[in-house]
Amino acid sequence: MELIKNANELNEDAALDFYEKMFSALADKIRLKIINEISQSPNMNLCVCDLEEKLELQQSKLSYHLKKLVDANILIPEKHGTWNYYRINEEQIQVVLSKDTCCKIF
Amino acid sequence: MELIKNANELNEDAALDFYEKMFSALADKIRLKIINEISQSPNMNLCVCDLEEKLELQQSKLSYHLKKLVDANILIPEKHGTWNYYRINEEQIQVVLSKDTCCKIF
DNA sequence: ATTATTAATCAACTTTTTTTGATACATAAA
């Protein structure tokens, strides 16, 4: 998945693919909550177990949604020992969404 | 469906509903193409039969997708005699999406 | 009035997405 800032270089079909994937990833309450929780966390990242507790979701469900966000290049995974942390790819998201929307989601 | 510019007044649950609906409406290639076609049309509006021809889609399928966009307040329907025209609610879409993204989609 | 055109809606069907519980795998601790 390419960075959005290169979207101008994409042909029309690729642009459609890109935006469809991006919007699909954002089109879900659980995933919007994940983004929101991470953005409000002290270090701007959370591990699966943190999110599991904060959002009261079972682990496999969380993994499913995290994968969607990673596939859309909205979240970036970081392995710290046993823990898998996720942080927001702000560059990616800020070019698609307006400031207003970012403020509301983040 | 409220206008996005009132989004700051929404409580968190309502905001989640709002963005989920908005992103869901945009998360589909056919619907992105509809928005694109309308924005490129001379009068900034098209009727169902125009879109049917331009996008080579059957009428009931088109109606289904147009309804999604109207429900999300992204398109505004206008009846002109027998024809149903649709135009983009730019206010709504521009507050959610960045300029870059609007340019690419429109 | 009858016929033709434009477009929404409906029900049945297909496809995609999401959920669930189980399993597997890696790292860390005992």
Add this chain to the structure above:
DNA sequence: TTTATGTATCAAAAAAAGTTGATTAATAAT
């Protein structure tokens, strides 16, 4: 090395979204 912890992945089930063809309703033309 055994055990515990954190997390990804898988297959089956459930739910949601999209497609299709037919029907309906409204307006316009004959």
